[in-house]
Amino acid sequence: MPTFKPSQALLALALSIALIVGSCQDQPSVTEAPHAPHAAVMAAPLQTTAISPTGDTYLNINATNNATAATLNLYTWPDARSANAIVMKFDLASIPAGSTVSSATLHLNLTGSDASADPTYTVTVHRIVNKNPVVSSATGYTYDGSNSWTPNSCCYNNIPLAQADIGAAVDTKNVDKAPGFKEWDVTSLVQGWFSNPAANFGLLVNSDPSKARDRYRTFSSSEDPVPSSRPYLTVVYAPPDTATPPPQPPAGQPSSLFPPIGDTYLNINATNNAAAPTLNLYTWPDAKSANAIVMKFDLRTLPAGSTISSATLNLNLTGSDASADPTYTVTVHKIVNKNPVVNSATGYTYDGVNSWTPNGCCYNGVPLAQADIGAPVDTKNVDKTPGFKQWDVTSLARDWLSNPAANFGLLVNSDPSKARDRYRTFSSSDDSTPSRRPYLRVVYTPPDTVAPSPEVEARVGRWSSVFPAPIVQLHVHLLRDGTVLSWGLQGDPQVWEPATGTFTPVPSPSLLFCAGHTFLADGRLLVAGGHISGVRGLPNTNLFDAATRSWQVAPPMARGRWYPTNTTLPDGEVLSVAGTDENSTAVPIPEIWDGTRWRQLTTAGMVLEY
Incomplete structure (x- = not known):
């Protein structure tokens, strides 16, 4: 068994942030036109908290617990087998009940790497399922010092190393050898823990089973003597009073979410702001607009001949002025006369060259598209x-759908009734958090569902418009209640509700990718391997x-199966054939599920292609 104690190389990072906030002068030049303040002084729409582990350790291929070690180790030994796995637990009790988690990131400080020529080492993060580890007692053999992890043959000498007690990878990073903090997106994990704390068994960070022996990466643990080197989790969330879910469409009507094909804000200068992370509205000087937001949407994915019943513009408010004025009037308009080029438009021109129609709306005669x-x-x-604010732009979307040539986009206007330096700031399409970006929700009736003929539709079929899913759906099952269960290689399985278009995660006890599956007579789905x-x-x-949207763990098969074929027999039993086992070896012996357990057909051996 390898003994792994690489030398430690600790990197101390000193961070300093200088915040420079400009103020408007009484007589600014046009190139120093006022704008919303630096993000450092904006009202934060989301809260961010840093959470330290309640415990961390690494499992080795022995019976040693490493919870007091100063490092968290990942190691490959022998060739193409994991010899270490990191186990960590986090308590989310500091996040207010009812909050909406928008992102979560795991931060681990890399302190050591092997000396091989391999430039990277693939590290995956997984949800722990089945077993709730006791960090101060867990080993490669047991999750609590006494009771075994689920048996499997992943690793040296069949030490389980928790490999059958983890879900699909929630994020994967090819870790280079540069010391310092590395990050993994664990949003789906944290969202699942927050919605169901009883399922919070922690996470596992896995070694790279594709590498040759003696490749490794080492990270700081919570026992590192340098506090700034220790691991942590950052969680970005909206408290319950700011989490505004998008409205659902009427029952029976589909809806589509359209991100802008481009957005920017105009200022009273010649600068284009299409790459900015914010969309700004500002009043300066008194009773004059100094900013205007320009956005474009492409509705061509809506079926031709559809009837739009509603269209809602959704903008996420991130900042407001500090004045006593409680509100700021924001209007939405159709753009006419000029067809702006979003990545070139400025307060002076709609395409970087040609002027907006002249008018005296704003400071120094800048037209600002008014x-x-x-x-x-x-x-x-x-x-x-x-949080998100909504505007009814139904008339606009209907015009764009009926006459695409007239779709010059929309303009969101500042409040020209306010005193100077009143403003509102919204997230743009370049906001670093996808869930905060603007979008247009269109509820519509497709042409062939206006007074539909069910008989004709049942014969000839119909495609909907494309809509996003939270995972890559590789295995898909129509359930008895009309909902659809799906899963893939990464992320939790999801149940899709066609009536509302919503997806609900249903975390599985183990990684289901490339399993065999078939429905039983009682409507449950059997997933083998x-x-x-x-x-x-x-x-x-x-x-x-x-019926309960839940998974049940049943007795395992005699051998692992990757990509088997399941077939329901006339008597209701299920035959599983082929597939490859824990060692990538083809499985020749079929097995039968009799409703409670598996039995092998030992005289019917045959190696079949999977």
Whole structure:
């Protein structure tokens, strides 16, 4: 058994941030036009908290617990086998109940790497399932010092190393050898823990089972003597009073979410702001607009002939002025006369060259597109509560759909009734957090569902418009209640509700990718086998009950199966054939599921292609 104690190289990082906030002068030049303040002084729409582990350790291929070690080790030994795995637990009790988690990032400080020529080492992060480890007692053999991890043959001498007690990888990083903090996106993990604390068994950071022996990476643990080197989790969330879920469409009507194909804000200068992370509205000087937001949307994915019943513009408020004014009036307009080029438009020109129609709206005669817009299609008195705000732009979207050539986009206007330095700031399409970016929600009736003929539709079929899913759906099952269960290689399985278009995660007890599956007579879905890595299969058996939206763990098969074939027999039993086991070896012996357990057909051996 290898003994791994690489020398430690600790990197201390000193961070300093200089915040420079400019103020408007009484007589600024046009190139120093006022704008919303630096993000450092904006009202934060989301809260960020840094959470230290309640415990961390690494498992080795022995019976030693390493919870007091100063490092968290990942190691490959022998060739193509994991010899270490990191186990960590976090308590989310500091996040207010009812909050909405928008992102979560795991930070580990790299302190050591092997001396091989391999430039990177693949490190994956997984949800721990089945077993709730006791960090101060867990070893490669047991999750609590007494009771074993689920048996599997992943590793040297069949030490389980928790490899059959983890879900699919939630994020993967090819870790180089540069010391310092590395990050993994664990948003789905934290969202699952927050919504169901009882399922928070912690996370596992896995070694690279594709590498030759003696490749490794070492990270600081919570016992590192330098506090700034220790691991932590950052969670970005909206408290319950600022989490505004998008409205659901009427029952029976599909909806589509359209991100802008481009957005920017105009200032009273010649600068284009299409790459900025914010969309700014500002009043300066008194009673004059100094900013205007320009956005474009492409509705061509809506089926031709559809009828739009509603369209809502959604903008995420991130900052407001500090004045006593409680609201700021924001109007939305159709852009007319000029067709702006978003990545070139400025306060002077709509395409970087040609001027907006001249008018005297704004400071120093800058036109700011104010003579190239129609009447307001909606008006909202925007308060200072961070979060999404909505405007009804149904008439705009209907015009664009019926006459695409007239779709010059929309303009969101500042409040020209306010005193100077009043403002509102929103997230743009370049916001670093995808869930904060602007979007247009369109609810519509496709042409062939206006007074539909069910008989004709049932015969000829119909495609919907494309809509996003939270995972890559590789295995898909229509359940008895009309919902759809799906899963892939990464992320939690999801149940899709066609009536509302919503996806609900249903975390599985083990990684289901490349398992065999078939429905039982009672409507439950039997899933046999699963994925360890490469073509190495799990022996696990899982049953999904659509009525309770829950998984049940059943007795495992005699051997793992990756990519088997399941077939329901006339008597209701299920035959599973082929696949490759924990060692990537083809499984020749079929097995039968009799409703409670598996039995092998030992006289029917045959090696079949998977």
